[in-house]
Amino acid sequence: MFMGEYHHNVDTKGRLIVPAKFRDDLGESFVLTRGLDQCLFGYPMDEWKIIEDKLRNLPLTKKDARAFTRFFFSGATECEIDKQGRINIAGTLLNYAKIEKECVVLGVSNRIEIWNKEIWEDYFNESADSFADIAENMIGFDI
Structure with a gap:
């Protein structure tokens, strides 16, 4: 299970250091794709x-x-995660998520998410006021 929030940078070659806590669960290779809310989703092969x-x-x-x-x-x-713990993110994915340098890597249960730092902070701040309402609506899901 993936959880936590980590702040990292993407270098000029599109490489990102994957948080060490996520590497074993992601495996030697995993799938990265466009996610919802303008972030990237990363799935281990079995979840994919x-x-x-x-x-x-x-x-x-x-x-x-x-x-x-x-x-x-x-x-x-x-x-594929290299020996330094990095992945190379395709330019099309970086463009989609508007990631240029600073990003946030989140663990979200069965996947990781990679966000542009500013977009994540805006999303989090806008959603913070409604977390109680969202939790109340989740009652039907037995959480």
Whole structure:
């Protein structure tokens, strides 16, 4: 399980040091793709397989299913962690998430998320006031 918040920088070659606590659970390689809310999602291969199977079973006749599947898979790339604990993030993904240098790497249960630092801080601050309301709406999920 991934959890925690880590502040890192992406270098000029698009490399990011993956937090040490995440490396073992991500494995030697993992999938990085466009996420929701303008961040990147990173999945270990076993979790990616689960998502892949679910998306493959969406009805091809549904416009929203086709659009989401395209969005998710077209940005997906396999990342390998090098000996220094870094990954190379594709330029298209960096552009999508507006990551130039400072970023935040989050552990979110079965995945990691990589955010532009400013976008994360804005998202967090805007959402902070509504966390109590969000938690109240989660009652039906038995949390």
